[in-house]
Amino acid sequence: MSRKEFSVAVAGATGAVGELMIKVLEERNFPVREMRYLASARSVGKRLAWKGEEIEVRELSARAFSGVDIALFSAGGGRSLEFAPAAVEAGAVVVDNSSAFRMEADVPLVVPEVNAPDIANYTQRGIIANPNCTTIIMVVALKPLYDFSRIRRVVVSSYQSASGAGAQAMEELKEQTRSWVKGDPIEVKAFQHQLLFNVIPHIDSFTDNGYTKEEMKMHNETRKMFHDDQIRVSSTCVRVPVLTAHSEAVAIETESEITPEKARELISAAPGVEVLDDPERNSYPMPLFTAGGDTCYVGRIRRDFSVENGLSFWVVGDQLRKGAATNAVQIAEILADQYL
Amino acid sequence: MSRKEFSVAVAGATGAVGELMIKVLEERNFPVREMRYLASARSVGKRLAWKGEEIEVRELSARAFSGVDIALFSAGGGRSLEFAPAAVEAGAVVVDNSSAFRMEADVPLVVPEVNAPDIANYTQRGIIANPNCTTIIMVVALKPLYDFSRIRRVVVSSYQSASGAGAQAMEELKEQTRSWVKGDPIEVKAFQHQLLFNVIPHIDSFTDNGYTKEEMKMHNETRKMFHDDQIRVSSTCVRVPVLTAHSEAVAIETESEITPEKARELISAAPGVEVLDDPERNSYPMPLFTAGGDTCYVGRIRRDFSVENGLSFWVVGDQLRKGAATNAVQIAEILADQYL
Numbered sequence: 001m002s003r004k005e006f007s008v009a010v011a012g013a014t015g016a017v018g019e020l021m022i023k024v025l026e027e028r029n030f031p032v033r034e035m036r037y038l039a040s041a042r043s044v045g046k047r048l049a050w051k052g053e054e055i056e057v058r059e060l061s062a063r064a065f066s067g068v069d070i071a072l073f074s075a076g077g078g079r080s081l082e083f084a085p086a087a088v089e090a091g092a093v094v095v096d097n098s099s100a101f102r103m104e105a106d107v108p109l110v111v112p113e114v115n116a117p118d119i120a121n122y123t124q125r126g127i128i129a130n131p132n133c134t135t136i137i138m139v140v141a142l143k144p145l146y147d148f149s150r151i152r153r154v155v156v157s158s159y160q161s162a163s164g165a166g167a168q169a170m171e172e173l174k175e176q177t178r179s180w181v182k183g184d185p186i187e188v189k190a191f192q193h194q195l196l197f198n199v200i201p202h203i204d205s206f207t208d209n210g211y212t213k214e215e216m217k218m219h220n221e222t223r224k225m226f227h228d229d230q231i232r233v234s235s236t237c238v239r240v241p242v243l244t245a246h247s248e249a250v251a252i253e254t255e256s257e258i259t260p261e262k263a264r265e266l267i268s269a270a271p272g273v274e275v276l277d278d279p280e281r282n283s284y285p286m287p288l289f290t291a292g293g294d295t296c297y298v299g300r301i302r303r304d305f306s307v308e309n310g311l312s313f314w315v316v317g318d319q320l321r322k323g324a325a326t327n328a329v330q331i332a333e334i335l336a337d338q339y340l
Numbered sequence: 341m342s343r344k345e346f347s348v349a350v351a352g353a354t355g356a357v358g359e360l361m362i363k364v365l366e367e368r369n370f371p372v373r374e375m376r377y378l379a380s381a382r383s384v385g386k387r388l389a390w391k392g393e394e395i396e397v398r399e400l401s402a403r404a405f406s407g408v409d410i411a412l413f414s415a416g417g418g419r420s421l422e423f424a425p426a427a428v429e430a431g432a433v434v435v436d437n438s439s440a441f442r443m444e445a446d447v448p449l450v451v452p453e454v455n456a457p458d459i460a461n462y463t464q465r466g467i468i469a470n471p472n473c474t475t476i477i478m479v480v481a482l483k484p485l486y487d488f489s490r491i492r493r494v495v496v497s498s499y500q501s502a503s504g505a506g507a508q509a510m511e512e513l514k515e516q517t518r519s520w521v522k523g524d525p526i527e528v529k530a531f532q533h534q535l536l537f538n539v540i541p542h543i544d545s546f547t548d549n550g551y552t553k554e555e556m557k558m559h560n561e562t563r564k565m566f567h568d569d570q571i572r573v574s575s576t577c578v579r580v581p582v583l584t585a586h587s588e589a590v591a592i593e594t595e596s597e598i599t600p601e602k603a604r605e606l607i608s609a610a611p612g613v614e615v616l617d618d619p620e621r622n623s624y625p626m627p628l629f630t631a632g633g634d635t636c637y638v639g640r641i642r643r644d645f646s647v648e649n650g651l652s653f654w655v656v657g658d659q660l661r662k663g664a665a666t667n668a669v670q671i672a673e674i675l676a677d678q679y680l
Contacts, residue, residue, distance in 0.1 A: 153646050153647060154646070155495045155591050155644075155646065157497030157576070157589040159499070159539045159578065159580065173537075177517060177520065177521060178521050180517065181517060181518050181521040192622040193622070193626060193628070193629075194628060197513075197581065197582050197583050197627075197628060198582060198626055198627055198628035199499045199580055199582060199587050199626065199627060200626060201587070201589070201624050201625075201626070201639070201640050201654045202619065202622065202624060206619045206620060209642060209643065209645070210600060210619070210640070210641065210642025210643070211642060219645075219646075232645065232646035232647070233646065234591060234644045234645065234646035234647075234650070234652060236497070236589035236591075236640065236652065236654060238499065238587075238589065240499070240539055240580050240581075241537065241580075241581050241582075242537050242538060242539060242581075243537050247539050247541070247578075249497040249541070249576035249578065251495050251574060251576075260550060279542065279546045279550070280546060282532040282533070282542065284541050284542060285541075286533060286538055286539065286540060286541070287537075287538060287539060288533070288534055288537060288538035289533075299541070300541050300550070300576065301550065302549060302550025302551060303549065303550070304495075304574045305549070305559075305572065305574065306493050306494070306495065306559075306572035306573065306574035307493060307572070307574075310574070312574060312576065314541045314576060
């Protein structure tokens with residue numbers, strides 16, 4: 001059986017998520033005819049691996065997309081706003097990891113396990129948006145529960161790792177660790193405050209209602225993906241001194257009761273998510289043991305006795321993989337298989 | 341004005357909280373006539389400071405309390421069960437930091453800022469219980485809000501520091517940090533898993549309903565202190581790689597609306613707790629900058645838009661001081677001033 005192959009561009013190829021997009025495209029054997037690495041001027045000329053060869057990084061520009069079928073963007077919202085339309089103009093379909101287009105009505109926002117059919121609407125703007133990483137990890141766990149009983153409300157607190165702020169932020173946490181051991185002054189650049197031995201209740205900038213943008217994304221993006229403007233998501237997003245993988249304590253209220261047993265059954269049967277919930281054996285999801293994989297793990301599943309039809313759980317996922325790179329590649333796979 | 345002085349014993353004097361009890365008694369110039377340090381057999385003979393002198397540690401035994409007026413216990417639940425009754429028998433009033441007696445109907449459970457008048461009931465058993473550290477930090481913030489409008493429900497996620505599990509647990513986090521930098525194997529003893537660069541959703545043992553004992557304490561102890569068996573507290577207690585001070589993301593539902601402005605006003609006027617809430621200037625409570633003090637700090641105050649009469653906030657306090665030692669000494673002060 002012959003399989004169609006595509007010209008693929010990765011915009012932001014030298015960033016933490018961009019590099020991982022390349023790795024995931026390789027791992028999943030994406031049908032690539034030609035691979036193009038794009039980044040800002042200062043990275044031009046760098047050579048990055050692709051299936052045993054090396055490809056030179058070219059400058060991210062409007063002209064760089066000629067002949068490209070699928071462009072994966074992870075170069076920041078400003079670059080997406082500037083260059084995604086040019087990529088579409090050149091004939092590419094854009095899968096954009098930034099927040100630039102996520103809430104636009106004519107841009108589908110997709111987690112394949114949640115709302116894969118929305119990908120069909122890519123034709124409107126030529127762009128599909130990849131959701132916020134913390135939101136992705138939560139919604140893969142919410143989806144099987146939602147399909148059993150509509151979710152009315154979510155209260156979630158996050159424990160987000162340093163690499164969510166980029167490769168240099170993860171490096172800063174490591175450097176702070178080395179400085180602490182040496183007794184050197186601890187330098188703070190990537191975050192607002194020292195992250196080592198601290199937690200910082202501040203991710204992205206603050207909005208007028210006292211929530212951060214990160215927290216509002218969890219509300220707005222969840223509603224959009226579930227096509228449900230009744231669901232309300234209140235979150236507190238917190239940076240913790242973890243290198244990779246985000247954790248979330250989630251309390252939901254559903255229309256009808258979902259027992260913990262039923263929740264385990266529903267989540268076990270769902271794609272992209274697994275139950276890891278044997279507390280008596282000290283078994284529950286943790287970021288240290290989740291980083292590097294694509295599965296989100298759910299544990300600490302229990303009835304929330306503080307409200308009718310309440311359920312509490314704990315979910316952990318690698319926010320660079322399923323929360324960003326892998327989700328984008330999954331979208332590209334569906335595009336490639338079904339639409340292009 | 342002459343001031344009455346007391347014979348005071350600290351049971352568990354060599355532990356993290358015991359040592360801090362001694363420090364706080366000194367700091368606050370507690371009216372001590374005679375100080376007695378008690379600990380297990382292996383610490384007997386150690387000499388610990390008291391106001392510029394040294395006192396030798398004696399063995400914690402039933403006979404050690406003869407002549408003692410006030411005994412502060414922080415030697416673990418088993419020791420409290422074994423020796424607190426003997427201390428009472430010998431004529432002492434016991435302030436017990438363990439969970440052994442907290443939920444007993446004839447033992448007052450007290451955070452002075454919340455329910456100081458309950459101290460009067462010490463006469464029933466001769467024992468006053470100091471609440472769980474995570475609960476104390478939360479209730480000092482809840483109290484001024486509760487007095488304005490009854491709280492129906494609390495959903496809270498904690499970010500608890502290593503020293504909550506004792507001095508050796510804090511040392512283990514430091515040792516893991518040094519090992520990581522050296523590239524040595526990371527040893528795990530105090531916690532179930534590596535804490536460095538990780539978060540562990542498991543504090544104390546699990547109960548049949550899927551919550552941990554730590555989580556159930558937040559529910560049960562809050563109800564007892566507020567004398568309100570309608571309030572429901574659902575929590576997820578999580579250990580994070582922080583040395584000292586616990587943080588909590590709290591979402592409450594109240595009978596009538598408390599606006600964020602009103603909440604700031606109420607908390608600002610309350611004892612033991614301060615508002616630190618200027619997010620535009622990156623100002624909010626964090627454990628790294630809270631450790632070492634007695635005040636609990638509240639920030640990220642905002643209307644929780646996901647529910648009627650919802651309010652969200654973030655509270656941080658030093659769990660060894662206000663969450664344990666200082667709270668116990670405050671109770672002892674009220675005993676000394678008003679009852680003994």
